[in-house]
Amino acid sequence: MADRILVTTDDLEHAVRVNAGLEAAGFDTAMVSSFDDVRQAVRGRGLPPDCIILTGGLHETPARHLLASARDNAISTLGLVEATEPNPKELASELGLTAWLVKPVDPQEAVTTTRRLIERRKLQQRTGILGESSPIQEVLVKIEQMAPVTSTVLVEGESGTGKELVAKGIHDLSPRRGKPFIAVNCAALPETLLESELFGHEKGSFTGAAERRLGRFELADGGTIFLDEVGECPPATQVKLLRVLEDRTFFRVGGVQPIQVDVRVIAATNRSLKDGVAMGQFRDDLFYRLNVLTIYLPPLRERRSDIPLLVRRFIAEFAAQHDRQFKGITPEALQILVEADWPGNVRQLRNLIESMVVLAPEGEIRAGDIPPDIRERGRGLGSGLPMRVPGASRDVAGQEVQFILRSLVELKLQIEELRRRVEERPARRVEMIEVAPADPLQLEPAADGGGPVIYRAGMTMADVERAAIEAALKETRGNRRKAAEVLGIGERTLYRKLKEYQLA
Numbered sequence: 001m002a003d004r005i006l007v008t009t010d011d012l013e014h015a016v017r018v019n020a021g022l023e024a025a026g027f028d029t030a031m032v033s034s035f036d037d038v039r040q041a042v043r044g045r046g047l048p049p050d051c052i053i054l055t056g057g058l059h060e061t062p063a064r065h066l067l068a069s070a071r072d073n074a075i076s077t078l079g080l081v082e083a084t085e086p087n088p089k090e091l092a093s094e095l096g097l098t099a100w101l102v103k104p105v106d107p108q109e110a111v112t113t114t115r116r117l118i119e120r121r122k123l124q125q126r127t128g129i130l131g132e133s134s135p136i137q138e139v140l141v142k143i144e145q146m147a148p149v150t151s152t153v154l155v156e157g158e159s160g161t162g163k164e165l166v167a168k169g170i171h172d173l174s175p176r177r178g179k180p181f182i183a184v185n186c187a188a189l190p191e192t193l194l195e196s197e198l199f200g201h202e203k204g205s206f207t208g209a210a211e212r213r214l215g216r217f218e219l220a221d222g223g224t225i226f227l228d229e230v231g232e233c234p235p236a237t238q239v240k241l242l243r244v245l246e247d248r249t250f251f252r253v254g255g256v257q258p259i260q261v262d263v264r265v266i267a268a269t270n271r272s273l274k275d276g277v278a279m280g281q282f283r284d285d286l287f288y289r290l291n292v293l294t295i296y297l298p299p300l301r302e303r304r305s306d307i308p309l310l311v312r313r314f315i316a317e318f319a320a321q322h323d324r325q326f327k328g329i330t331p332e333a334l335q336i337l338v339e340a341d342w343p344g345n346v347r348q349l350r351n352l353i354e355s356m357v358v359l360a361p362e363g364e365i366r367a368g369d370i371p372p373d374i375r376e377r378g379r380g381l382g383s384g385l386p387m388r389v390p391g392a393s394r395d396v397a398g399q400e401v402q403f404i405l406r407s408l409v410e411l412k413l414q415i416e417e418l419r420r421r422v423e424e425r426p427a428r429r430v431e432m433i434e435v436a437p438a439d440p441l442q443l444e445p446a447a448d449g450g451g452p453v454i455y456r457a458g459m460t461m462a463d464v465e466r467a468a469i470e471a472a473l474k475e476t477r478g479n480r481r482k483a484a485e486v487l488g489i490g491e492r493t494l495y496r497k498l499k500e501y502q503l504a
C-alpha cells in the first residue's frame with residue numbers, strides 16, 4: 001500500500017508542486033487547507049498519514065499544536081522554511097520538525113526527503129526504537145550504517161537507555177538476522193563462571209563440569225554476541241576477549257583445541273571505558289579493539305521531548321496487554337513525567353507506566369497516581385523551590401507503604417516477565433539467552449527492617465492490591481483518608497476497593 005502524505009496549503013504554490021511531485025513518485029497524497037483538517041486526518045477515521053508536509057505558517061500557533069500532535073503520534077513532519085528565516089535549524093529543533101528544507105523547494109528534493117523520513121519510520125517500527133529527538137534520529141542513522149558490516153560496535157549509555165534494543169536492532173537489520181543473537185551480561189557472574197559461560201568447558205575441566213558445554217561464542221556462531229556491561233569483565237577474561245576479537249579463536253575452559261567462530265561482537269557499557277582505562281581497570285588494547293564503531297545513547301533527561309511519545313505508546317501497549325479499558329493520561333500527570341529525572345531511563349519509565357496502567361483506579365493516569373519519589377525527583381528540586389521536609393512520622397510510614405506497594409507490583413511484573421520468557425524459551429530455540437538478572441535499578445534496596453512481606457508466589461494482582469490496602473489500613477490504624485493518601489489513590493476509590501474486596 002502506498003505511503004500516505006498530507007500537504008498543507010499555506011503556501012499554495014509550493015503545495016501544488018510538491019503534491020504533484022509526490023503523486024508522480026507513487027505516494028498517496030492529499031492537500032489539506034487548514035490545520036483543523038490535518039488534525040482531523042491525524043486523529044481521523046482510517047489510517048493516519050505517514051508524513052505531514054507543512055508548506056508555511058510555521059511561526060503560528062496552529063502549527064505548533066499540529067506538530068506536537070504529530071510527534072505524539074509518531075508521524076514524521078517536513079517543514080518548508082522561508083528563505084528569510086535567520087536560523088532554520090534552530091527553528092526546526094524548537095518546533096520539533098523531523099526535517100526541514102529552505103524555500104524555494106524543488107519538488108524532487110521534497111520527494112527524496114519524504115522517502116527518507118518514511119524509511120526511518122519503518123526502521124523505528126522494525127527495531128521498536130521510539131523517539132523523535134535528534135539524538136535518537138542520529139542513533140537510527142548509525143544503526144542503518146552499521147548493520148551491513150561485521151565490525152565491532154560499542155554502545156555506551158546509562159542503564160535503561162536502550163543499549164540492548166540498539167544491539168538487537170543492528171543484528172535484525174544485518175545479514176546475520178536469521179542466526180542467533182546471544183546476550184551475555186559480563187557483570188553478573190564471577191570470573192570462572194563467566195569464562196565457562198563465554199567459551200564453554202570440557203568435561204571434567206573443573207569440579208561440577210560433568211559434561212562438555214558449549215559457550216556463548218560457539219552458540220552465537222554465524223550470528224551476533226552482545227557483551228553487556230563489558231567494562232565489568234575481570235582482567236583475565238579481558239585477555240581472552242582480546243584474543244577472540246583479534247583472530248576469532250578461543251579455547252574452551254580445560255580445552256586444548258583452538259575453536260574458530262564467525263561472530264559479530266556488539267559490546268555495551270554504562271560507564272566510560274576510557275575512564276576505566278585511565279584508572280587501570282580496563283585494558284587499553286581491548287578498549288581500542290572494541291571502540292571501532294560507537295553509538296552513544298544519552299540519558300532520558302537529556303531528551304525530554306521524547307517522553308510524551310514514549311508515555312503514550314507504553315500506555316497503549318500495556319492497556320492492550322492487560323486488557324484494560326484505558327483513557328490515557330491527564331496533561332498535568334504527563335507534565336510531571338516530562339520533568340522527572342529518570343535515573344533508570346526508559347526502563348524505569350516503562351515499568352512505572354505498566355504498574356500505573358495496572359493500578360490506576362480511574363482508567364486514566366492522574367497526577368495523584370504518580371509515586372511521590374518520581375514527582376519529587378523532578379527538576380524543580382534544585383532550583384530553589386521549597387523542599388518538602390521529611391521527618392513527620394506519618395509521612396515516613398506512608399512512604400514506606402507506598403514503596404512496599406510499588407516494589408511488590410514491580411516484583412510481580414518481573415516474575416510474570418520471567419515466567420513468560422521461560423515459557424517461550426523452548427519454542428524460540430536459542431534466539432536470545434540472558435545470564436543476568438534484571439537491572440538492579442528496578443528495585444531499590446529495601447528500607448531497613450523491610451516491612452511486612454505481602455507478595456507470595458501464586459498471588460494475583462488483585463491479591464497484591466488487597467494485601468497492600470490491608471497493610472495501609474493497619475499502618476494508618478484504620479484511618480481511611482490517610483490510607484488512601486498513603487496508597488496514592490482517591491478516597492472514593494479506596495471505598496470502592498474495600499467493598500470489592502469485602503474489607504469494609
Ligand SMILES: Nc1ncnc2c1ncn2[C@@H]1O[C@H](COP(=O)(O)OP(=O)(O)O)[C@@H](O)[C@H]1O
Nearest residue numbers: 128129130131159160161162163164165346347
Ligand atoms: N528508544 C526506546 N524506545 C522504546 N523503548 C525503549 C527505548 N529505549 C529503551 N526502551 C525500552 O526500555 C527497556 C530497557 O532497554 P534496554 O535496551 O534493555 O536498556 P539498556 O540495555 O541500556 O539497559 C526495554 O524494555 C526497552 O524496550
Ligand SMILES: [Mg+2]
Nearest residue numbers: 160163164228
Ligand atoms: Mg541492558
